[in-house]
Amino acid sequence: MALTLEQVRHVAALARLALTPDEERACQQQLSVILDAMEVLSRVDTEGVEPTTSATFAEGALRPDVVQPSLGAEKAVANAPAKAGTSFAVPKILD
Amino acid sequence: MGELSDLTLLESAKRLAAGEVSSEELVQACLDRIATVDPKVRAFLRVDAEGALAAAKASHQRRRSGIPPLSPLDGVPIALKDIFCEVGKETTAGSKILEGFIAPYDATVVARLKAAGVPLIGRLNLDEFAMGSSTEHSAFFPTRNPWDLTRSPGGSSGGSSAAVAARMVAGALGTDTGGSIRQPAALCNLVGLKPTWGRVSRYGVIAYASSLDQVGPLSRTVADAAALLQIIAGHDPRDSTSANLEVPSFSASLEDGVKGLRLGVPKEYFVDGMDPEVRAAVEAAIDAYRGMGAEIVDVSLPHTRYALAAYYLIAPAEASSNLARYDGVRFGLRSERAHTLGDLYAHTRAEGFGAEVKRRIMLGTWALSAGYYDAYYLKAQKVRTLVRRDFEEAFRQVDALISPTSPVPAFELGAKAEDPLAMYLLDVLTLPCNLAGLPGVSVPCGFTRGGLPIGLQILGRPWDEAGILRIARAFEREHDFSQRAPVLT
Numbered sequence: 001m002a003l004t005l006e007q008v009r010h011v012a013a014l015a016r017l018a019l020t021p022d023e024e025r026a027c028q029q030q031l032s033v034i035l036d037a038m039e040v041l042s043r044v045d046t047e048g049v050e051p052t053t054s055a056t057f058a059e060g061a062l063r064p065d066v067v068q069p070s071l072g073a074e075k076a077v078a079n080a081p082a083k084a085g086t087s088f089a090v091p092k093i094l095d
Numbered sequence: 096m097g098e099l100s101d102l103t104l105l106e107s108a109k110r111l112a113a114g115e116v117s118s119e120e121l122v123q124a125c126l127d128r129i130a131t132v133d134p135k136v137r138a139f140l141r142v143d144a145e146g147a148l149a150a151a152k153a154s155h156q157r158r159r160s161g162i163p164p165l166s167p168l169d170g171v172p173i174a175l176k177d178i179f180c181e182v183g184k185e186t187t188a189g190s191k192i193l194e195g196f197i198a199p200y201d202a203t204v205v206a207r208l209k210a211a212g213v214p215l216i217g218r219l220n221l222d223e224f225a226m227g228s229s230t231e232h233s234a235f236f237p238t239r240n241p242w243d244l245t246r247s248p249g250g251s252s253g254g255s256s257a258a259v260a261a262r263m264v265a266g267a268l269g270t271d272t273g274g275s276i277r278q279p280a281a282l283c284n285l286v287g288l289k290p291t292w293g294r295v296s297r298y299g300v301i302a303y304a305s306s307l308d309q310v311g312p313l314s315r316t317v318a319d320a321a322a323l324l325q326i327i328a329g330h331d332p333r334d335s336t337s338a339n340l341e342v343p344s345f346s347a348s349l350e351d352g353v354k355g356l357r358l359g360v361p362k363e364y365f366v367d368g369m370d371p372e373v374r375a376a377v378e379a380a381i382d383a384y385r386g387m388g389a390e391i392v393d394v395s396l397p398h399t400r401y402a403l404a405a406y407y408l409i410a411p412a413e414a415s416s417n418l419a420r421y422d423g424v425r426f427g428l429r430s431e432r433a434h435t436l437g438d439l440y441a442h443t444r445a446e447g448f449g450a451e452v453k454r455r456i457m458l459g460t461w462a463l464s465a466g467y468y469d470a471y472y473l474k475a476q477k478v479r480t481l482v483r484r485d486f487e488e489a490f491r492q493v494d495a496l497i498s499p500t501s502p503v504p505a506f507e508l509g510a511k512a513e514d515p516l517a518m519y520l521l522d523v524l525t526l527p528c529n530l531a532g533l534p535g536v537s538v539p540c541g542f543t544r545g546g547l548p549i550g551l552q553i554l555g556r557p558w559d560e561a562g563i564l565r566i567a568r569a570f571e572r573e574h575d576f577s578q579r580a581p582v583l584t
Contacts, residue, residue, distance in 0.1 A: 003461075008457070010464075011457055011460050011464060014460050014464060015456050015457060015460040016419075016437075017441060017444050018438070018445040019445065020445075023453070027454065031454070031461065034515060034519075035461075035471075038404045038407065040404050041475060041478055042474070044398070044401050046474060046480075049481060050477070050480055051473055051477050051479070052480045052530075053476060054306050055293075055306055055530070055531065056292065056293055056336060057293065057532060057558065058293050061335045061336070061338075061339060075199040075200075076199070076425075077425075078197065079197060079427070081426075081427070081428070081429035088424050091438075093435075
């Protein structure tokens with residue numbers, strides 16, 4: 001499957017990746033080659049086959065819904081590149 | 096008596112128990128060895144001499160006061176792939192986007208190692224976010240194979256394999272999403288074990304592809320791998336995907352041999368393009384098992400050829416979702432160039448992620464995007480079901496499967512770094528096991544004429560780590576490959 005530059009830009013926007021023009025072109029070429037190789041999947045008959053979403057062999061884990069101590073606000077913001085008290089600071093999102 | 100750094104984990108433990116050596120001496124021997132050889136190998140991102148020596152001292156004092164050891168490996172140091180959170184310590188996943196990130200809590204496996212008295216000696220290099228098969232995708236530097244410094248130690252746990260092979264440490268933890276423990280173990284003459292999905296907690300382990308990721312040991316011997324797995328395995332209430340099952344002894348049946356076992360040889364695992372010396376070594380290993388009394392059975396896993404494509408859609412799709420958290424808001428890098436929140440996300444991620452991570456995020460986002468989801472992601476998940484059924488069918492006939500781990504021995508640094516598909520093909524024999532969630536182990540089975548290690552892969556039924564370790568041990572006992580060391584002057 002050959003991707004257009006427009007498709008690459010659309011996917012980059014969905015992925016929140018600001019690609020340079022060089023990266024866009026490299027992505028277009030490489031993803032096209034990779035997706036071509038993935039075409040083998042279309043040859044597999046999967047009629048009536050359920051998808052596997054998890055590799056688990058065990059029963060789903062359930063526990064009582066009891067509040068446990070968690071990290072706490074100070075530790076949670078300790079790695080923030082910008083913070084205001086115990087909040088994460090970000091650029092203004094509304095004027 | 097050889098160098099302390101030549102001892103295996105359990106040999107060190109024995110010396111400690113006999114009072115012939117102290118934990119601090121063991122840690123110091125690792126630090127000395129790291130200082131001597133790591134400038135050439137470059138396995139470590141960071142060495143934590145202070146932390147390891149403090150843990151060693153505490154272990155020594157316990158021992159001197161007659162307190163029973165916290166575990167069989169109390170006082171025996173190991174190192175960690177830089178993907179496990181340890182409270183107060185930097186953890187980067189090999190990425191610029193996490194440079195300087197100080198973990199606010201311990202991963203469950205780290206907490207278990209600490210509770211077992213195991214000194215943690217530092218952080219090992221990896222492909223960024225564990226995406227790669229050569230450790231060349233580390234954002235910091237490539238690691239070199241101790242058997243040939245011009246070659247890759249494999250990946251993504253290549254820092255782990257290189258450090259253990261070079262005798263800088265006798266054991267390490269890695270993670271395996273498509274072969275990232277077994278393949279570097281094979282390329283460095285080590286034992287590398289990927290447990291059953293759900294056997295070991297992933298709490299505090301930086302995620303790549305959650306339905307595939309699993310934590311496991313790399314070591315020089317099978318018994319060491321069993322001892323490390325014993326410490327880290329088991330249910331964790333903090334990881335809902337960790338199985339609430341009783342953990343058996345992984346070492347009790349190690350010496351039971353293979354007489355009467357049925358070992359399957361999947362014909363699809365002897366692929367075109369396989370190195371002839373790898374093929375010959377594995378065929379010799381199969382003959383050796385026959386000689387030890389195992390019954391060798393030809394089996395077929397017909398969907399093997401589709402597994403690679405399914406994996407390289409499913410893993411990037413999950414990665415694109417998992418890595419959405421790196422947005423410049425809560426931790427890690429934040430771009431200085433952005434003035435709006437949208438730009439902040441896009442520029443932070445553009446500056447912080449390397450080329451392979453961007454490629455997989457793009458591939459995964461594509462596979463999940465409107466209009467392509469059914470044809471790519473959903474199709475891959477259905478094929479995953481068929482891959483899994485192949486294994487179920489095979490395990491009705493046999494007790495375990497044996498194959499090469501990697502189709503090729505260690506390759507030159509740079510040989511595949513610019514060709515994503517060639518790199519992905521390196522995982523062709525290891526990733527079906529992850530798609531099916533099964534346990535797998537690689538054990539040394541020979542060398543090429545050029546002196547490069549070759550690994551034998553053994554895959555088992557769900558939860559049968561003890562079974563595959565026993566089969567690996569039977570081979571190890573009859574051969575001396577594991578005892579050979581690379582020459583590093």
